[in-house]
Amino acid sequence: MTNIAVIVAAGMGLRANAGSTAPPKQYRPLNGRTVLGETVAAFAAHPEIDAVQVVIHPDHEDLYRHAVEGLERLRSPAMGGADRMASVKAGLDALSKEAPELVLIHDAARPFVSPALISGVIAAAAQRGGALPVLPIRDTVKRIDAAGVVSETLDRDTLRLAQTPQAFRYEDIVVAHQRAAADGLSFTDDACVAEWAGLPIECVTGDPNNIKLTTPADFESTAPAVARPQLITRVGTGFDVHGFAPGNAVILGGVSIPFSKALKGHSDADVVLHALTDAILGGLADGDIGHHFPPSSSTWKDADSTTFVTFAAKRVADRGGIIDHLDVTVLCEAPKIGPHRDAIRQNIAAMLSLPLGRISIKATTTERLGFAGRGEGIAASATATIRLPDTHE
Ligand code: CTP
Ligand code: MG
Secondary structure (H helix, E strand, C coil), X not given: CCEEEEEEECCCCHHHHCCCCCCCHHHCEECCEEHHHHHHHHHHCCCCCCEEEEEECHHHHHHHHHHCCCCCCECCCEECCCCHHHHHHHHHHHCCCCCCCEEEEEECCCCCCCHHHHHHHHHHHHHHCEEEEEEECCCXXXXXXXXXXXXXXXXXXXXXXXXXXXXXXHHHHHHHXXXXXXXXXXXXXXXXXXXXXXXXXXXXXXXXXXXXXXXHHHHHCCHHHHHCCCEEEEEEEEEEEEEEEECCEEEECCEEEECCEEECCCCCCCHHHHHHHHHHHHHHCCCCHHHHCCCCCHHHCCCCCHHHHHHHHHHHHHCCCEEEEEEEEEXXXXXXXXXXXXXXXXXXXXXXXXXXXXXXXXEECCCCCHHHHCCCEEEEEEEEEEEEECCCC
């Protein structure tokens, strides 16, 4: 089953800014990321979400790129419309080719959505076709007239506050949105569109922390921010050595460098990627490369080491973390690394979807001392700086 999250972020956040020059609310800082970055990360890190489709305002492309830096499972952004409903429709239309089974439609302005709520709406929608998180109302509810005079007291036991994510069968909700748009109708949420189209919607228990950041006061209160774990910095180190064997090239950082020898090893013997993999796993306190890819297994014979380092990076993403920086020192007398430095950096940046400025490659000889100095092989040491949600474990 394919489940895709559509996150609508094409609004201008006028109420939250109240005339200030701050960026639109979805691009304001939160927990070391931005509001939108936090929202996307919550879905991208969820094991039952396959991809995330964000809908943005055409003027916010640069803000968007910065906000989602380092996040995975993202489709290219769709451009939103004049109101929320038009933006949702743009997000749904962008998924027409892959037509997921379920779609979860969510406000970018609700960054505190919990994994449990995401699982809850998926389970309910998978069974019933549509799901809506709701909260009971604590206060007594009054209907008032235009002059502000009470005309009626409503029965709050029959009333609920609607949140997002709202989940639907993709095929059903996309048709409902198309029909509503063709009829020129305007609804404030997707459960309204579904209700109008006669689709089933099951209510699941919402989450009081899952507020929609709406006013300046919502940004001043710290309560919701502490409800979600803070990201804490962790540093991991890695080290690897491979000896030389006859050959005509060595592979370092995924780049083949012509040389009078090759490196011998079970896989492609890429010391740079092996040291990096261990550095990232070290930051996660999650074992080492040999633990996850045992050399005893023939599966990894001659393997492309890209597999190892992308595996480690995915484990960071799956835990809601980000890679801030990777630094490698290669130790060898030859070949010269300098001429290949930028190619290696670019290759690692591309394989991990990280900006080039976060990847450093350095090299040194060991003054002809030790095994590297005698030209018996190449060593690499690496440091990974990552940020992970603080789960106090
Ligand atoms: N949204 C959207 N496209 C629009 C309007 C709103 O994608 N044309 C999104 C917002 O970015 C937000 C969500 O819908 O994530 C809920 O809307 P709201 O909280 O009202 O956000 P804004 O419209 O941005 O804020 P305001 O109404 O205060 O200007
Ligand atoms: Mg609005």
